[in-house]
Amino acid sequence: MANYADGTVNRPADHTLNRACETDLLLQRLISRDFVSKKLEFTMTDNTNVADRPRRSEAAETEASSRMAQEVYGNRPATDLSGRPCTVQPEANQFNTLSRGVPSAGCDFRSGEQLSQATGTLDFGNIWREVGRSTVQINVGSERERGGGTGVVIGSHNDMCIVATAGHVTHPHRFEAGAERPTSRSVVMPDGRAYPAETRILNMRNDQAVLAVRTGSNTDNVCHPTQAGEGYANGQRGFVAGFPMATNTPYISPAQIGGIRRDLGRPDRRHEDSPQHVVRTNITGGNSGGPFFDTDGRVRGLMSSGDEQNFGRNVSGNRIGIASPFTERMQRNYMATIRSQR
Numbered sequence: 001m002a003n004y005a006d007g008t009v010n011r012p013a014d015h016t017l018n019r020a021c022e023t024d025l026l027l028q029r030l031i032s033r034d035f036v037s038k039k040l041e042f043t044m045t046d047n048t049n050v051a052d053r054p055r056r057s058e059a060a061e062t063e064a065s066s067r068m069a070q071e072v073y074g075n076r077p078a079t080d081l082s083g084r085p086c087t088v089q090p091e092a093n094q095f096n097t098l099s100r101g102v103p104s105a106g107c108d109f110r111s112g113e114q115l116s117q118a119t120g121t122l123d124f125g126n127i128w129r130e131v132g133r134s135t136v137q138i139n140v141g142s143e144r145e146r147g148g149g150t151g152v153v154i155g156s157h158n159d160m161c162i163v164a165t166a167g168h169v170t171h172p173h174r175f176e177a178g179a180e181r182p183t184s185r186s187v188v189m190p191d192g193r194a195y196p197a198e199t200r201i202l203n204m205r206n207d208q209a210v211l212a213v214r215t216g217s218n219t220d221n222v223c224h225p226t227q228a229g230e231g232y233a234n235g236q237r238g239f240v241a242g243f244p245m246a247t248n249t250p251y252i253s254p255a256q257i258g259g260i261r262r263d264l265g266r267p268d269r270r271h272e273d274s275p276q277h278v279v280r281t282n283i284t285g286g287n288s289g290g291p292f293f294d295t296d297g298r299v300r301g302l303m304s305s306g307d308e309q310n311f312g313r314n315v316s317g318n319r320i321g322i323a324s325p326f327t328e329r330m331q332r333n334y335m336a337t338i339r340s341q342r
Helices: 023-031 058-073 112-119 124-134 216-222 328-340
Strands: 094-096 109-111 135-141 146-157 160-165 184-188 194-203 208-214 237-242 251-261 276-280 291-294 299-306 320-325
Touching: 094 112, 094 251, 109 112, 112 124, 112 237, 112 251, 124 135, 124 146, 124 237, 124 291, 135 160, 146 208, 146 237, 146 299, 146 328, 160 194, 160 216, 160 328, 184 208, 194 328, 208 328, 237 299, 251 320, 276 299
Parallel strands: none
Antiparallel strands: 094 109, 135 146, 135 184, 146 160, 160 208, 184 194, 194 208, 237 251, 237 291, 251 276, 276 320, 291 299, 299 320
């Protein structure tokens, strides 16, 4: 069974890994069952010294972070990965964070300055203030199962907000044997309300789907599209945003793309040889469909699967994720298709 990062299917028990193993061994473990078993060799650089870059004053950064926190969290308390409110809530310039290879049950907060260092961004608080509103939570239900994942707003059309996500989030029955066909789909927008949604595009090859969310007369208030980057990413630093496990507040996972690969496909799936990004990050169930933002705040990929080690219930400490590339051209083509539909 595939280790998708949406939490909608039961996953097999994981083999114990030596914590000191290298990335190649983690990747071989990740693809040993459900992907073509080939050794993946790639180079990642981490030589960006953001400490040498000019920064805004501390007061200006704190003010920007405060505005961001109000917009993203609203009146909702930050929650851990089980969905329970954190005992200690984040301060105005703090963000819920999952760090690569560090087991966490959530409620682990990092300042905007710390995340600027971890993600390679010049001013994380300012970037998140711009892109955080475009990261949304997706709920999918059937007669006996409930699941979901994360999505990102890519445009609007008439009274609808258009959201991109992973195909297996919205259509698990098309990707997993035995999974039930969903009977309901909804998207939680920045105002905290769940709006009904329907699938308009399903791209099986790339594990992507595009939803039309019926936001009605409230579209201009809750629909905040973001922009994809040009071409495939290679080596970029940035962060993954999403709603892991049972939380209803966004988490940040510092990340770095390790280039494009075409040998991660599964022989029993139509997206066998589709291009994929290998990402150094900590993602888990619920992150599927979540955007990878680069240091300029542009979407470069949608998370698809990850290395699911067993750290205990509602704890994540993973080190590797897989993302389907998402480009400016794809965004443009998806929106053109939506506008051509009745």
